[in-house]
Amino acid sequence: MLAASRLEKRYGKVHAVRGIDLAVPAGRCLGLLGPNGAGKTSTLEMLEGLSEPSAGEIRYRGEPLGARFRNEAGIMFQHTALPEHISVRETLRMFSRLYPRTRSIEELIARCTLEEFLDRDSRRLSGGQRQRLLLAIALINDPDILFLDEPTTGLDPQARRNFWHLIEDIKAEGKTVLLSTHYMEEAYTLCDEIAIMDHGQVIARGTPDELLARHFSDVVLQLPADAVEAPERLPFEIRRQHDHLEIETGDVNGTLAQLLDAQVPLGGLRIRGRTLEDLFLELTGEALRG
């Protein structure tokens, strides 16, 4: 559906995207993950046809991005200035007039649950309401391919989950989705495939479960913060997290036996599988990014 090869973006001396190859099959959801400044938005903006690649090529259904792509793509930007002093309903009508093919506004209102604030000035919405309106705007031309740039950033957990349900409904219609996000659970829930970016390049790619299976064969034992009195006496590394201890192990029986030998109380023990967040931190490091 959408394919990019050797894609690069330079802003003066900043080499933001350094040769990316991506192919998004129809009906799939591809997630772009990466630390701040990794180049996700720069990549999305080129794929959306909004910024000219410094090098490389993008094809939509085998053709360069053109009028067909513009009519069949829907974009939800990370930051959008909505028109002032007009209501949510008028905002939808205004955007609807921009396209030859449109979806019924009434249907979008119901789908994105906009009923309660239809007559409100679109600048006076809560974070969740605003994101639902922006999604409705992105869907107004009944797009075949939908771009979502960090759509749930800043939303509370309820609003985020509500938004995931909306995206799941859109996926169920067979739409192709490209999503950038900082939320690993969001990527795990929504994405068929994930590309992890860092320093302008894709450093890992696959389905969420493939990526986890490829990188990890261990699990994590969690113990209360005060469970181990002398961690230096144990023959494995114990990582102190903010309110508990973690031990990574591929041999649960052996590690538990060693903990029992050391008379560590196991009352508060939990075992968790590896997560995308573990993988993300392992691949991109824990240092703060700009």
Ligand SMILES: Nc1ncnc2c1ncn2[C@@H]1O[C@H](COP(=O)(O)OP(=O)(O)OP(=O)(O)O)[C@@H](O)[C@H]1O
């Ligand atoms: N218009 C611009 N002019 C100059 N530099 C830019 C511009 N846009 C982005 N950059 C730089 O390019 C790099 C990649 O930025 P980009 O916004 O694509 O990353 P990102 O992965 O989307 O980050 P975030 O998660 O913070 O949104 C950064 O170093 C950023 O400062």
